[in-house]
Amino acid sequence: MKLIMIFLLDEKRLDDIVSLMVEAGISQASILPSEGLGEYLAKEVPIFAGLRQLFTDTRSRSRTIMALAEDEATVQNFRKLLAIEGLSFTAPGAGVMITLPVDSIQKPPSD
C-alpha cells in the first residue's frame, strides 16, 4: 500500500485531480485546507512580516490531499492520468506530490 500526499497550490485543479484519483482506483482520501509555510510565517509571525509583499491580501486556498493507493500499479495509473490531462506536478506553481510506502495500517476489513 502507498500513501500519496499532494500539496496542491492551485485549488482550481482540485476537482480534476480528485476525479483522476478516483478514476485510477483510489477511493480513500482526505482533503484538507492548508497553507504554505511562507504564507503562514508572513501573516502570523511578526518577525517575518517582510515576506508579506510576496503574498496577496487574501489567504491562498491551497489544499493537502492524503490518499491511500492499494499498490504501485494504482499510483502509476494516477501518474499516467495526470500526464494525459496535463496536470503533472513538474510545472512551476502546481504544488508537490510525494508517495510513501505504508508499512502498517489498521482499518476495518471492508474499507
Added chain:
Amino acid sequence: MKIVKIYELLEPENITLDIEASSKESLVRELVSLLGRSGKVKDEAALIEEAMRRERVGTTGLGDGIAIPHARTDLVKGIAVAFGLSRRGIEFAALDGRPVHVVLFFAIPAEAVREYLMLLAHTARLFKKKDFVEHLMACTSPEQVIATFARYEE
C-alpha cells in the same frame, strides 16, 4: 486495479445511432432494451426503475448535450454498457437545460463500488473533451463508435 475502458465493454448490439425516444424515461427504456440483447440484464423493468430512481436524486444530464444515466444494482451480471446518439436531441432536464444528443448508459453490480466510481470519473473526463463528442456525433456505424472510444481511451 485496472482502469475500466468503455470500448472493451461496448458491443455493436448495445449501440444505437438513432435514438427513437423523446423523453428521459423512454430513453432509459430504449437503452436498457439494447442492454437486454447482451443477456447481462436480469430484469429490464426493474433496471429502468433503478436508473430512474437515480435520476430523481440528481440529473445525469451533464450539459453540452451529454448524459450518463446509470445504476448500481445487482440486476446486471457484470458491467453493462449501452450507447446512443440522437441527432434531434432529447429533453433530459440536463444541468444546462439543453437537449441531450450523446448518451452513455451503464449498470454495474452493487458491490463493485470502486469500479463504479472509476467508471463514472472516467466517463465524465472523456466527455469533457469536445473533439471526442464531435467525433462520436460523426460516427455512422456502431463499430466506429467503439473505435472512437478506443482512440481516446488508449
